[in-house]
Amino acid sequence: MASIRKETFVDARPEDVWDAIRDWGALHERLVPGFAVDCRLDGADRIVTFFTGAVLRERLVDSDDDERRLAWSIVDGPYAHHNGSAQVFDAGHGRSRFVWITDLLPDELQAPTEQLMERGISTVRETLEAAPRAA
Secondary structure, X not given: OEEEEEEXXXXXXXXXXXXXXXXXXXHXXXXXXXXXXXXXXXXXXXXXXXXXXXXXXXXXXXXXXOOXXXXXXEOOOOOOEEEEXXXXXXXXXXXXXXXXXXXXXXXXXXXXHHHHHHHHHHHHHHHHHHOOOOO
């Protein structure tokens, strides 16, 4: 099983970063606009349309406010198995450390998935740093 880990530091408070991560239905507006171009809820699932044209169903596994961690699984599409998580940590001085982990099968999808995650995490950082800051 392939495992991909991406991290970035974000010049935004952890509580603001977490608020955007946990907003399950607003991925395309608050976290990765332009990377995800549409998102609609279907029960606990979200149907996400990406800039590539791919449309995937993502199932919410867990949203943990105490750990500031969101976990989900892609339940259709190219993966035989997919589990993703995003977590935010306090990096001090009003900054955050954003960690995105994906475990997937088949292994052959690791390289293209990793390339997409590089673009995605860059979008996360840019979006969150440009977001209005709470007082």
